[in-house]
Amino acid sequence: MFRATAVRLSALSKRTRRVRVQLLKDFPMFNLYMGQVTKVKPSFMRNYLHNFNGARYVMSESDIDLELLSRSQARDTLAKEKSNVETKTVDRVEASGKVSPKKTSGNADDKTTRESKQKREKPKGILEKNITIEDVKIPGLEL
Structure with a gap:
């Protein structure tokens, strides 16, 4: 009696098998960068x-x-340090902004004007428009 081998044709073996590769070029659309060692699907490779x-x-x-x-590890650590510095400066700016009440009132006015501009510029979507039966014309349908 013939017994088919399930290992070779199973979806599980194709899903879990990965190969180790080292990248020689940047692939930003896949979030992979030069020098990085990673595991990918064989077909992707x-x-x-x-x-x-x-x-x-x-x-x-x-x-x-x-x-x-x-080089890849140095680039990663540099990016992490840069993001940490940016978050610290944002925290400092927010803390200094909360101390002076004059700046907060000015910022509130700026925020309201920005919001009103966004509301005016934002076009209505199809579901937000008021469509009635008179607006829709279907050939062959007479009401």
């Missing part, structure tokens, strides 16, 4: 990353280009 020398397979730890990896 074949169809997108491996084309035009965009990435390479990593079979062992010795296959990883350490120079590219260190």
Whole structure:
């Protein structure tokens, strides 16, 4: 009696199998950047990353280009530090803005004018318009 092999054709094996790759180019649309070592689906590697020398397979730890990896890690830490500095400066500005009451009243006026401009500029969507049966003309339908 013939027994089909379920492992080769199962959706689970295709869903869980990943390959390790190191990126040689930036792919911002996939949120993948040069030097990064990551696990991706084999079809994604074949169809997108491996084309035009965009990435390479990593079979062992010795296959990883350490120079590219260190640049990638340095870029990541720099981006994290930059975002931390930005949040700290925003917190300081908010704290200083709350101390003086004159600035808050001016900001409130600015906010109301911005909101009114947005309301005027924002076009109504299809569901927000008042459509009646007189506005809609259906050929062959007579009321």
